[in-house]
Amino acid sequence: MTQSPLPGPANSTADIRLQLRSWPEVEAYLEQCKGVIVPLGSTEQHGPTGAIGTDALTAEAVALEVGRRSGVLVTPVQAFGMAEHHLGFAGTVSLQPATLLAVLHDVVLSLARHGFERIFVINGHGGNIATARAAFAQAYGTAATRGLPNAQALRCRLANWFTAGPVMREARDLYGDKEGHHATPSEIALTLHLEPSLVAKQRPLPEPAPAGPIHGPEDFRRRHPDGRMGSDPYLATAEHGERFLDIAAAALVEDLEAFLKEPA
Numbered sequence: 001m002t003q004s005p006l007p008g009p010a011n012s013t014a015d016i017r018l019q020l021r022s023w024p025e026v027e028a029y030l031e032q033c034k035g036v037i038v039p040l041g042s043t044e045q046h047g048p049t050g051a052i053g054t055d056a057l058t059a060e061a062v063a064l065e066v067g068r069r070s071g072v073l074v075t076p077v078q079a080f081g082m083a084e085h086h087l088g089f090a091g092t093v094s095l096q097p098a099t100l101l102a103v104l105h106d107v108v109l110s111l112a113r114h115g116f117e118r119i120f121v122i123n124g125h126g127g128n129i130a131t132a133r134a135a136f137a138q139a140y141g142t143a144a145t146r147g148l149p150n151a152q153a154l155r156c157r158l159a160n161w162f163t164a165g166p167v168m169r170e171a172r173d174l175y176g177d178k179e180g181h182h183a184t185p186s187e188i189a190l191t192l193h194l195e196p197s198l199v200a201k202q203r204p205l206p207e208p209a210p211a212g213p214i215h216g217p218e219d220f221r222r223r224h225p226d227g228r229m230g231s232d233p234y235l236a237t238a239e240h241g242e243r244f245l246d247i248a249a250a251a252l253v254e255d256l257e258a259f260l261k262e263p264a
Helices: 023-030 054-070 097-114 126-145 165-179 185-194 196-201 217-223 238-261
Strands: 035-040 118-123 155-160
Touching: 035 054, 035 097, 035 238, 054 118, 054 185, 054 238, 097 118, 097 126, 118 126, 118 238, 126 155, 155 238, 165 185, 165 238, 185 196, 185 238
Parallel strands: 035 118, 118 155
Antiparallel strands: none
């Protein structure tokens, strides 16, 4: 089944939040578009100056901007992800891989049951990637087993906003090798744009531990005692964050448009 055209830009983010729609409005929406955006984040440490909710805050913000520009509905953010390796730091809340897989599997199946056929997951946390892909594979099989009418048309796409080409190029231009691999200035910059109170937490930090292998929470804490992996978040500014939001949304809208037009 060929997907319907995008609904078009929304006047505000309120127009595209699934939680603010009534069920008849969602049914009417499905007559025009079979796509939906699911923000996926994590609740985990981001170094001594970064917000614990960074990955959820950024995934939701990018998803809402993509939704605003495209008119595609956006579900509430899934704020808990697979962050087992960060459990050595206070405040981290993690789902085990099997738990996250079950959550995403059920989200996809719920949406598919109503007629959604293109599930576009905007992800803010690298630790979610493998589990999300496994959840998609399982959901396809379950949809077929349950005999959902749209089982053959169901497609899921994982879009990591932080690895979009334009985002990575901008981060490299701004921060070079100080971007690092965790508690990066690019993601911290976006949080500073979204929540100005976080600016007060920023301060110069000592040289971070370099990125390396991860073998569980105790090993991570030993190798990366302040939670950073080769990054210097003090380079981040709210102005950079505004730019990252714009270029991430532009890149992902393009991906979403292509995804919705893909034949089943």
